[in-house]
Amino acid sequence: MADHASRYDHWAWLYNQTLGPRYGAHKIGPIERVVLPHVPAGGAILDLCCGTGQLAAALQARQFHVTGLDGSADMLRHARDNAPSARFVQGDARHFDLETPFDAVLCTSASLNHMEGPEDLAAVFSSVNRALKAGGIFVFDVNHPAQMARHWHGRPSEGEMQPDFAWAITPQYDPAAGQGAFTVDIFRRANGQRRSRLRALAERLTRARPLRRLRLALLARPGLLHRGWEHNRVVNRVWGHDLDQVSALLAQNGFAPELRSTTGGPVDDGHAAYFFCRKIAETGAQPGNVLAEVSA
Incomplete structure (x- = not known):
């Protein structure tokens, strides 16, 4: 994890x-609907792999009361x-021990795909x-093998062009190996370097959402515009985790898990x-179907 x-x-x-x-803006809505009704008012939440803190804010x-934990000092x-009023701790998601127990732990943006096995x-x-109180809630999302095999084919999936920088994320996945990577390409204009007319035109054309495909196609050919x-390239390795195995591991570690698609329905x-x-209380009582309660 230190390498990641x-x-x-x-x-x-x-x-x-x-x-x-x-x-942060995309995830707070579902979290507010599904998770926060089950957290006491003013409760303690751990944002695990918190990144740059927008969700914590x-x-x-x-x-x-929010604590964020991440391995990256710059993040x-x-x-x-x-x-600024939240507490942030640098640490490893696999090995941390915080003195204050939490009502809920959230781990978003498929952070656990960085776990190797x-x-x-x-x-x-x-x-x-x-880290959780008895009966506390743990919610996380993951990219899973079927989804990664369908969509992660070595073509840019996200990116944008600004006057002074551009970036693209390219995911790829090898189903046979059960692992892949998402590559971040970052282009920055040197001080005093002029933008070509073609570059300026491309910026204007590709800011519109209907032209997303054009933007990604141009970002896939950096020599044309940049x-x-x-140019800096960051390669982040990821692993596809079998969802049944993840459920079994959760049960072995004291949780009663429920699994859904991020759209709210069955996994596809x-x-x-x-x-x-939900963390199983010391009494051994099993929780009800929380997702069914929320969607009812």
Whole structure:
């Protein structure tokens, strides 16, 4: 995990301007509907793998006491600016021990796909169990093998062009190996370097959402528009986890898990999956179907 964290250091500034705000705004709605009704007012929430802190800021704005934990020092530097009243800790999601118990632990943006295998996942689940109060909630999302095999084919899936920088994310997955990567290409214009007329035209054309495919096609050919720009590439390895195995590991580590697509319905190969888990109380009582309660 230290290796993954150092790679996030290299593009924390970009994540803070682009994906961090976007993911935070996208996820707070479902979390508010599905998770927060089961957290006491003013309760304690751990944002595990918190990134640049936009989700932590949204939770804090809703009057929860928020702690964020991440392995990247640069990500946390931005997080402290974005949510100055929250507590942030640098640490490993597999091995952490925080003194204050939490009512809920959230781990979003498919962060657990960075875990290499069952042993790493089990370590995360064990640490989360220790961090939760009895009956506490653990919610996380993952990209799963069927979905990754369908969509991760080595073509840019996200990206944008700005006057001084551009970026693209390219995911790829090998089903036979059960692992893949998402590559982040970052292009920055040097001080004093002029933008070509073609580059300026491309920026204007591709800002519109209907032209997303054109934007991604241009980003897949960086030599066309970014010749001479500073180029950095960050390769983040990920693993596809069998969902039945993940459920079994959760049960072994003291959780009663429920599994859904991120759209709210049954899991399919078109979307990521998320787990809604409740820590089983010491009495051994089994929780009810929380997702059914929410959707009823």
